[in-house]
Every structure is written in C-alpha cells, then in structure tokens.
Amino acid sequence: MKLHEHEAKEVFAKAGIPVPRSFLALDAAAASQAATTIGFPCVLKSQVLMGGRGKAGLIRLVKDAPAAQEAALELFASPHGVHKLLVEEAVAIEREIYLSITVDPVAAEAVVLACAQGGVEIEELAATAPEKIFRESVSLSEGFLPFRARNLCMSLGLSGDLAKQAAAILDALWKCFRANDAELVEINPLFVTKSGTLIAGDGKLLIDDSSLFRQAGREAGRDYYDSDAAFEAAKEGIPYLQFDGDISLMCAGAGLTTVVYDLIVDEGGTVANYLEFGGPNYRKAVRAMELCLKNDPKVILIVTFGTIARADVMAEGITDAIARLKPKCPIIPCIRGTGEDKAVEMLRAAGLEPLFDTEEAVRKAVALAKGGYR
Amino acid sequence: MKLHEHEAKEVFAKAGIPVPRSFLALDAAAASQAATTIGFPCVLKSQVLMGGRGKAGLIRLVKDAPAAQEAALELFASPHGVHKLLVEEAVAIEREIYLSITVDPVAAEAVVLACAQGGVEIEELAATAPEKIFRESVSLSEGFLPFRARNLCMSLGLSGDLAKQAAAILDALWKCFRANDAELVEINPLFVTKSGTLIAGDGKLLIDDSSLFRQAGREAGRDYYDSDAAFEAAKEGIPYLQFDGDISLMCAGAGLTTVVYDLIVDEGGTVANYLEFGGPNYRKAVRAMELCLKNDPKVILIVTFGTIARADVMAEGITDAIARLKPKCPIIPCIRGTGEDKAVEMLRAAGLEPLFDTEEAVRKAVALAKGGYR
Amino acid sequence: MSVFIDRDDTILIQGITGSEGSFWTRHMIELGTTVVVGVTPGKEGQSVEGIPVYHSVRRAVAAHPANAAMIFVPPRFTKDAVFEALDSGIRKIVTIAEGIPLHECLEIRAAARDRGARVVGGNTSGVISPGRAMMGMFPYWIERVYKPGRIGIMTRSGSLTNEVTAMVVAAGFGVSSLIGVGGDSVPGTRFAELLPDFQADTGTDAVVIIGELGGTMEEEVAEAMEARRFNKPLVAFLGGRNAPKGRRMGHAGAIVTGGKGTVEGKTATLRKAGALVAARPREVGSLLFELLGRNPGSKA
C-alpha cells in the first residue's frame, strides 16, 4: 500500500522529521484559503499516487491568492483524478538531498541509501552515476546504529549541525520504516534550506501489503485504486488490474495468469483485466466473474492448473456463476489439475467446451475477440 | 536500582500484567482508609527493599477495620524503616507460579525462568530441585518469540485460557525487562486465582545502574538507601556501603577496596564504611573524607594503586581534605602508582607517614583501632 | 540421489492438524516421504494419518528426531514456526504460506543464513522429488506433470510450474527434483543457492528455471554460470515479458522498478551466460531436447 504524500509526511512528522507547514484541501475554495493562511509563495501539490507529478504539472508554485485559486481549480479538474491538494509553505532551498530505506532480498537486510543530489530519480542515477549513491546495509536484528548514520552524513559531505540534523532524520526514518512495515520510505528531496536546516520536501511510504493486518487504521480507500473494479476486487482480496482491452482473464496462480497475459499480447490480443481467483479465492468464482463482466469483455478466458485449488471446485464455481450471471460473451475454460475429470464433465454439462492446452486456449480467445463477437 | 514493590507493579500494570487493586498509604490513617475502600480481607505490605518481608512480619493480612489500623500503626513503627504501605485486595488463590527474566553472562542472552511452584526462593529451589525450574534462553537481537512462551506454559502444565493469559504476561514481562534495562524482572508469586485468572502477587524490578541515564524519571531517593551517608555518596557517584565498625575505608578501585575489607576482617578489625574514591572520583577526596568522618571512625585507611587516578593528584586531594576538615582520627595512607614519589613528598609534608605495603597498612590500621585511640 | 529431500530425510510437520496440514501429510506419506512427527500447540496426544502430534517442536523432536520441517501455518505465524524449528536444530525447512510480512521474510532468511540452515519459501508449493519424497503440495498423482526423471526444476510460481513441467514431460523427460523457491520478494532460498546441489546431483542432467519479471534471481543464476560454478545445460522460462511497467502484476516479487528486473534484461543476461530461454511453456520441452540431444527416458 502506497501512502499519499500527505499521509507519509504525517508519519514522518510524528517521528520527528521536519516537514513544511501545510494544510490538506478537499476543494479549490479550501485550497485558496489554506494558501492565504500559509502565505505566499506556497505550493499546491496534487495528492495522487502516480510518479512524476512535477513533470505532469500536478505541483504548482503560486505567488498570490488569485494564482492559488486558479491553480487549485485547474488541478482539481485534471484528468488524473485529483481529489486532495496539499497546500504547503514554499521553502527557501539551498540544495537537495536524497534519503531512502528499502530491503535487500539477497543480503536479507535493509538498505539505507543517501545521495547528495536530491530530487532526481534514484534509479536513473544508479544507472548513470552509481558512485554518487551511498549505502549502509542494516540487519533488522541489529538495528540502525549511530555509526551508520555518521558514515552516510560524512559521505554526503555534511558536518557540524547539519550532520546532526541528518543523523536524527535518518534515525527517525529508520523507525518509520520498521514501525510501518515499510517496503520503502523515501525523502526525495530532503531540502537543505538557506537558513541551514533540513526539511522533508516530499515523502514516500510503501507499506508491505502482507503486514497491513497489523498496521492499525491503514486501509486503502477508493483513491488508492485506478478503477472501481480494482477497488472492489481489493476488498474481496482478489488480485486485479484494470486494462482496456477485449479479453477478461479469470485465472488461477500469479505466475500462470501473468504468462496468459504475455501470450495474449504475443498473439496480438488485448486484455480487459488481470484477475486471479486461485489460491485462497478459488471459491469466489461468482464474484470474480461479476468483476470481469463489468468490463463488458469480448471473451472471458479461464486458465488454471491447480494444486490446492481443485479443478472440480473451480468448475463448479464457474458453472454456478454462469447460471447466476448469464454472461453474453463466450467463455473459454482451460481447467487442469486435481479433479480435472470431474471438472470437464461439469463444464460440458454447462455447455462449455473445455480445453487442456493454454496456448490453444489463448489463441482461441484472441480469435474470438478479434472476430468481433456480439 | 531496585524498585519498590508498588513501583514494579505500576510498571507491570502499564505493560498489561494484571495486578491486585491497591492504594499506596503514607501513614496509618491513610492505610486504614484505603483498607476500608478496598474491603476486607486485604493485605498491608510494607514498601521496603529488604527480602523476606513475609518472614519479617512486614506483610499483614487483615480482616476488618480495627485490625487494619492496628497493623498499620505497628508496621509504620517497625525498626525496618517503613515509610509506605501498599494496601492491596486479598486474592482468592488456587496456586502460585514463579516467573522471572534475568541475564546469562556466559551465553550473552536473557533467560526466562518459570516454575509451577511460586512463592519460594528460586535459588533454594535451584539448589534442591533444579528440574522444577524451566528456562528459555532469549537472544536480545531475536527477541522473545511466542513459541518460547508456549514452551514455558506447557512445562508449567498450563493449557487453554490460562496458557493464553500466561503467554501474554510473559510477553509483557519481556517488554518490561527490555524497556526498563532490567537486571531482573520477577513475579513471585504469580497467583492462579480460584476464578481461573492470573494476577501478579508481588513484583520485583532491578534496573541496571549503568542504564539509569536513559530511564527517564528513575532516581533513587533516600528510601533506597540504608543510611544518609550512603544516599549522599550515591548522589556524588561515590560507591559507598555503610557498616558499623571502626575503620573508614577511603580506597581506590573496587577490587582493591574489597580486598582491603577482606584483610581488615582477617586481622580482626571492623569496618565503618566501604568507600571508593578512585576512578572518575579521584578528585573528590574532600567529599569522600567528609563522608568517612560522619561515621566517627577510629582510623581512616587510604589504599590506592592507581592507573588513571594519579597518586600525586590523590595525595593532593587528601592533604587538602585534611587541611579543611581537620580530622581528629589518625590517617594511614598507602598510595602507590603513577606520580608516587611526588605523592610521598606531599603526604610527608602534611605530617602523614606514607606506607607502601597494603598488608602492613591494614595491620597498622587494625592495631590503631584496637588500641583505642582518642 | 536428489536435491534438498530424499526418502532418508525425517520430516516434522508444523500445523499438522489443520485441514491443509493433514491433507498434505497424507499425500507426503503416500508418495514415500518419511514423515515422523507433527506439531500443533495444544493438540499433543492426537495423531494424524498415524503420525503422533506434540505441543511443540522441542517435545516432538525429543521423541522423534527429525532433520526437516514442513510448515503449514498461516503467514503471520510463520516466522515463529521457522524460528521454533531452527531452535530445535532443524536446518531444512519448507514454508508454504503466502503473505508472510516482508520484514519477517528478511528475518527468516537472515536467521537461516546465520545458522547454516535452508528455508524454502514462503508462498510456494514446496519441494518434490517425484517418486521419492515431497515436502509441499503438489498434485504428484497427475502423471503428465510429475513423472520421475532427470530434469531439475526451480520455480518462483505454483500453477505455472504445473504448466511448464507438463511440457517437460510431454517432451519425453521427467523431473529429478523440483524446488519452488516461491513468489515472495524475499524468499528464504534463491535459485543460485540451489545450483551447487543440482550441479552435484548425479540424477540431474539439466535444469529448468521458471522465473519471472522483478528481482535479480535469474541474473544470479547467469552469474553462477558465467563463473562456471554451474555448467549443466539450463533452460529458462520467464513470465511477465509483456507486463506493464511499474505495476505489480502477480507475485509480490514481480515488479519492475527503475528499469531493473525486466524479462528482456533477464533473457539477455541468461543467454549471454549460455542458458537457453524459452518464449513459451511448450518451447521448454523442445529446447531441452535440443540441448540434451536425446530423450533420456523417464527413469531417474
């Protein structure tokens, strides 16, 4: 779960990391008022989860009240679905720093990254000038010891009071990382102000989805998803991605579903949605098919090869879903695994033609979709 | 620093460990009133740091208001210096359990101990029936994992809801141990009540003295010490123990001072006080001698063999102290180490006779003390 | 010979009384696996498929020594279960749960490394050496997938493994040992760490890896091949070639960030190291045939 900037900054501020003074505005009027309260110049920042907000024009520096109002109206009307603006004081910046903490799957440690050049895409920098990125590996059982913060500060060329501030921010950032079960915490940029203080210009916090159960109060609302269907699927615990093609996938297994997606694209087809109803969801066929039908697909393609998810149970769910939802589009089932024989019987009884080869099923789906069924 | 029972229980209760309902009373009237509020029978527990309070008659079960008043008056008048009573509800006990956490210096781990037989001296049991004591070693970096709590509960023969309660108490006790930098946390006894709940009958918490700097709000007041001198010495950071013999020790080095104590006892002498003014306190000779003089000793014996603590600096301090405090008792200096020659000069100039052999110095001190100087 | 488990391994099953635990315990035994003891706290004295159940791992192994642990407990209890097994000296562990908290995945992998243990999973179907032993949940009874043979398989997926393995068998081969390292972003064991075992295994002629976008596991395999630490024939199949950038599709570990972890990049790296990379599941079989130059038949 990726938090919005204002949420991440709230977490950071509570941990003692300095953030700019700000208000969250839910409409243009509130944004204008907040801007006037904060004073000019100030910054209007669209609270959307996409990256590259600056380049997309979703962050605006405004110098007076009319400009603030105009910018706010524009932003709320943007096609990127802006529902909240963070109105923030403009900071007099000397330079920018990059700080983040993420995980290193090979070393089984956390990694604290720092770069004296903030505001840039760290991955780009990693590719072009890796020597500018400094790292400290931190074992979770050892924790983030002060000497590591000092090492990073020295590498960044910070000394004296700035080094102390940076060390305190790194320590607080580590606490945020651990306490929030984060995949990533990032301050990019961390401003060095003209008055010699450090303040978080942006805030990113990705909470590990598998840890959400113990992150009290964290629940992803509608504005964390790019479609109603994705939001509804998430509430059911059904992995779902929204696309705008012709074929709805209703498959089991993350790897297999991904490969079916690959094969459809290879065959020149397009995907309406990615959906997994395998694993713990294999009894949710009705709900899964409902989600697919919302996309008005040309074909529903069902591919499974189950282990825990028994083929016969899935087939039963599918025939049940067809009976209830009466989909008008063709359904192509390719259901293998435990209980396969029984599954085949049930599917045939429901008037479907079971296939046993994934590539064949994909080809048929693409052909049907292209054939312009309906 | 050893906490009083009521302080330890407060820490435990905040961590979620059930403790009996109680009030702290500073005089007999308050104790009587508290007893009436809590209801009868209830228990009056003297808040003193000595062990074996039960055997010493410092814990009383009272059945009605007059008994409460009488017991309270007696306890406050006891020779053990009772200044506070914990008035506590009496719990209907089914049986008693022992739980504690301490450190294992060899394994460099914490050790959680549990015994189905509570209320006993655990060291006695360890000597007589060690198979009754169950232990789990816990690495500080790993933390106290749930399976260890389950292991202990199974060993104690607890199951179902009692096991769940005990596991929660163990987990909370671990948090108390870590958060308080404890040398020891102990619940002995942990009551199993007739209604099937667990509740801490007593509470012991020893905070590591070297960690007190980060234990906000923990400061040992006068009631943590057995004498005014010990309290004053502690405020100065001077290691001090009060005895009632003739010879005041004013030595440097914990090991050496302890051996001087041994030698005095071997020679048939008695010690008025143990005092170290070496290490970081070697400039505190005046303060140290003041503390010694409070005991009206027959002799002050000074033995040092310094490394960081330079002999000449100590000698200077001692001559200064003599000039200011004009002690009437004889002073025997045996000051060796760095700067020894200069020290000898200064001591001679102050009219003292420097010795160089510890055993000789001790014999002289004992002889002078026995000789009935003054 | 086989990789990770064989019939002489003695298996303890944590969470044996649960529905998954008991179901797969039966199948493990049926396949020939030496399951010796089970654990479910609070259920000591029961038995599952004739296997005695104990309250704790310590009590279980005291009565029935085991050298491997198969963990069927929910994700949020997995770390505790793994540490409990490690605490009793077990150094071979398979844990299947999907959804183990990320930080706990790090702790599990670090603890295993520090103790010289190997933890396979989570988010996996487990490990199987068809015809010999199994720690996990494979429909071994489907002969067109789990035929014994001389091809080693390592995989990040579940259902996709059935799909690809079926193609290996369809091409006339069989499986020596199949190890599902799992689909998490921080699995306990990584592909490259198993290569020395497959290299040493006289029952394995070639290895198939079933990888996908995200992470660096496939690149580590290429590195081991470049360094000649592994030099048996290797065929890779990688999912997610067409997956949209920057969105997590499928497994937790399956995401491309900052241009790293693309199937394109992995394919190039593996090919440079001498591996063949299949574009479709079916091609895995034909590439194996090409590499081995013969159909080795089905017997291990």
Next chain:
Amino acid sequence: MSVFIDRDDTILIQGITGSEGSFWTRHMIELGTTVVVGVTPGKEGQSVEGIPVYHSVRRAVAAHPANAAMIFVPPRFTKDAVFEALDSGIRKIVTIAEGIPLHECLEIRAAARDRGARVVGGNTSGVISPGRAMMGMFPYWIERVYKPGRIGIMTRSGSLTNEVTAMVVAAGFGVSSLIGVGGDSVPGTRFAELLPDFQADTGTDAVVIIGELGGTMEEEVAEAMEARRFNKPLVAFLGGRNAPKGRRMGHAGAIVTGGKGTVEGKTATLRKAGALVAARPREVGSLLFELLGRNPGSKA
C-alpha cells in the same frame, strides 16, 4: 610470543582525540605497540602523537589497515563503537569504559561471538604484554609491577591487579601477558576463553587469575582444568572473601545471590581442579615459587 596482542598487531584507536585517548596513545606507542590510525568523528585530518585521525573506522582502515581496535569512548557510546569496529572486519577489540548498559554488554558479547571476534572489557584497564605491546591504560613504567616475564595474568580488577602483580614481580617473576577481562557482570571475554591462548603461549609458564566473588568465571576456569583443556600451573587470588552477603560490593559483577558465587565456593572448586588459591596478595608470589620450583628470572 604473547597472548592477544603483540608488536605485529596493527592498532586503531577509537576516541583518539579525547584526553584519555591521546594520553594512552602516547604510552602505547612508547611501549612499542604498533598504533596505525585513530578515529574521532568530525576530526578527520588532525593527528595525535603522529597518528592520523579519521571520521570513521571504515575510512580509517581503508587508509591504514588495522586488525585491532582500542576503544576510548564513554560507556553509552561503546556499543556503537564496538559494532563499528566489527563492521569494518576488526576482530580484536579492547574497550575500557566503565558503566556500559547491561543489555548492551549482552549485545556486544553476542555480536563478538557471532562474528568470531574477541572483545575484552569493558570496565578494564585493558591488555598488556610488558616490553612488547599494550592496548589499555597500565602504568607500565612502574617496573616493580610491569616487569616482562613468563607469568600470564587474567584479572577482573584494576588497582588490585597492580597490587597482586607487584607481588608476582617481588617474588622474582615477570609478566608474559596480562589481560583485564574487566569488572562488569557481562564482560566481553571470560577467563576460560583465554586459557587456550595461555596454554599455547610458549612464553607463559604459569597463569595467575585475579578473581572475586560473584559470577562463575572462576568456576569455568576450574572446569577447563578438570577437562584438561588447560594444564599449566595456575594460582588464583580472589577478592571479597569477607564481603557481606546479598550486598553489591565493588564491581557490578561482584555480588553473591542465592548462595552462588561465594569466594569459599570458588576456592574449593579451583582447588579441586588443581589450582592453588592464595589467601593474600603476597601469597601469590610464594605459591608461584612453590609451583614452578625455581625462579625463572625476568626475561621472557
């Protein structure tokens, strides 16, 4: 040959610019110790007694490789300093601070063990091989205490060590290596762990341990002697024979709890294992003479 340090050890000094650090750096060098580099955060570019100072251990050892670290930092920063040295691969560490938080003592000892390192201290004067090298704070210039010779010494004390060692020298002996394990209740290194080194040291004829009440370090020595892991002559002197029960006298580790850790008990255990136990400091010298049957002179 000597135990723990010798002239070929290259020493890094943490906290070198402090008053203690710089004072004892000079003396270590004067004695012949190979001090190569120092660390004080924020003071890179300075030098102390000709030794260059760096911001961090990592930067220091990159420029001047060192295999041992001498730590002169306050107790509350000691854990960080020890872990910083360990992080740079240093496996021989002496830390002198008195008052390291107890839980951090546990962490230091555990980390050293897990990394195959040895941390001596805290709350110690350090380690000295008179005439060769020193990591610590010993008045080696007092010849009646720090005369080179063939007696190994291990001690829990500071000033008492001077007292007892003076008696060893007075009896005509000298010191091969003296290791102050320190007076804390959880020292980084324990007596028994150093016995194999003294056993192997061809420059050591006999060992003196200066112990005291509390803990089990002396009992562990007896155990090693019983198990024949150490069989050179050993003389012990133990402080606190008459100390009051249940009250902490002296060092943090010097307390008898529940009847365990008495000098009486330690004495009996050591004697049973074949050690001689001196009743007074002076007796240490005469017992050594008795044991060795000759006065070996002062040259190592």
